Amino acid sequence: MAITTAICKSFKQELLGGIHDLDTDTIKVALIKETPTGTYDNTTANYSDVTGNSDEATGTGYTAGGQDLNNITISLDGTTAIIDIDDETFSTVTVSADGCIIYNSSQGNKAIAVFDFGGTKSSTNGDFTIVFPTADASNAILRLA
Numbered sequence: 223m224a225i226t227t228a229i230c231k232s233f234k235q236e237l238l239g240g241i242h243d244l245d246t247d248t249i250k251v252a253l254i255k256e257t258p259t260g261t262y263d264n265t266t267a268n269y270s271d272v273t274g275n276s277d278e279a280t281g282t283g284y285t286a287g288g289q290d291l292n293n294i295t296i297s298l299d300g301t302t303a304i305i306d307i308d309d310e311t312f313s314t315v316t317v318s319a320d321g322c323i324i325y326n327s328s329q330g331n332k333a334i335a336v337f338d339f340g341g342t343k344s345s346t347n348g349d350f351t352i353v354f355p356t357a358d359a360s361n362a363i364l365r366l367a
Contacts, residue, residue, distance in 0.1 A: 223258060223259060223260055223261045224258075224261050224262070224263070225254055225258065225261075225262045225263070225320055225321035225336060225337070225338040225339075226261075226262065226263035226264070226336070226338060227321075227335075227336065227337045227338045228263050228264035228266075228335065228336055229264065229334070229335045229364065230264055230265075230266050230267060230333040230334060230335055230336065231264050231265060232266075232267040232268075232332065232333060233332065233333060233334045233335065236329075236332060241326075241329055241332065242326055242329060242332070242334070243328075244294050244296060244305060244364075245294070245296060246328075247326050247327075247328035247329060248290055248326070248327045248328045249290070249291045249294060249324060249325070249326055249327070249334065250269075250287065250288045250289060250290055250291065250324070250325055250326075250327050251288045251289060251291055251310055251322050251323070251324050251325075251352060252269060252272065252278055252279075252286075252287055252288030252322060252323050252325070253278065253279035253284065253288060253312070253317060253319035253321075253322050253350075254272055254277055254278065254279060254319055254320055254321040254322055254323060254336070255277055255278065255279040255280065255318070255319060255320065256279075256318045256319060256320045256342040257320065258272075258275065258277035258320065258321075259275050259276065259277055260272070260274075260275035260277050262277075262321065262323065262336040263336065266323065266333045266336050267332070267333050268325070268330070268331050268332055268333050269287075269323060269325040269327075269331035269332075269333060270331060271333065272323055273286075279317050279318065279319040280317070281315055281316045281317030281318070282315065282316040282317075282347070283312070283313070283314050283315035283316060283317070283347075284312060284315045284316075284317045284350075287327075288322075288323075289310060289312060291307050291308070291310060291324070292307075292308045292310070293306075293307065293308040294306070294307050295307075295357070297357070299357075299358045299359040299362070299365075300359055301359075301367070302359035302362075302365050302366065302367045303365065303366040304357050304358065304359060304362035304364070304365045304366075305357065305362060305363065305364045305365075306354075306357030306362065307354045307357075307363060308354075309351055309352060309353045309354055310351065310352045310354075311349050311350070311351045311352075312345075312349065312350040312351075313349055314347060314348065314349070315345055315347075315348070315349075315350050316345065316346050316347050317344065317345060317350055318342050318343070318344040319339065319342070319343055319344075319350070320338065320339055320341070320342050320343075321336060321337050321338045321339050322336070322337050322339070322352060323335070323336050323337075324336075324337075334364075335363070335364070
């Protein structure tokens with residue numbers, strides 16, 4: 223169906239309720255296959271939304287559940303709270319994906335955000351890298367102004 227880049231509504235509410243701790247929880251990213259059957263947007267609430275629709279990407283070298291995101295740093299840029307995340311590389315994989323889901327595996331696989339890649343991205347026995355934007359008040363992947 224479709225992937226729409228969005229911060230999940232449930233995450234916003236859970237963040238204010240103190241459920242997520244991006245400094246210490248295990249935050250993961252999983253790939254969403256090309257042409258998913260489900261719809262992923264700001265209403266996505268859990269990683270199981272993807273697996274329940276059998277929409278997680280599959281391929282040689284790709285592990286279901288995705289990978290841990292590394293070096294998440296929370297800081298301020300002026301008055302805007304931002305996070306910086308290292309780019310994530312799935313090494314030596316043969317996989318195609320139209321997007322990804324970032325989720326908190328420490329808190330019951332609660333969804334944080336979904337991202338549309340703007341088309342199908344693939345690697346064949348190579349690296350599949352998600353490049354996160356510059357961590358500043360205008361571009362950071364997550365920011366609270």
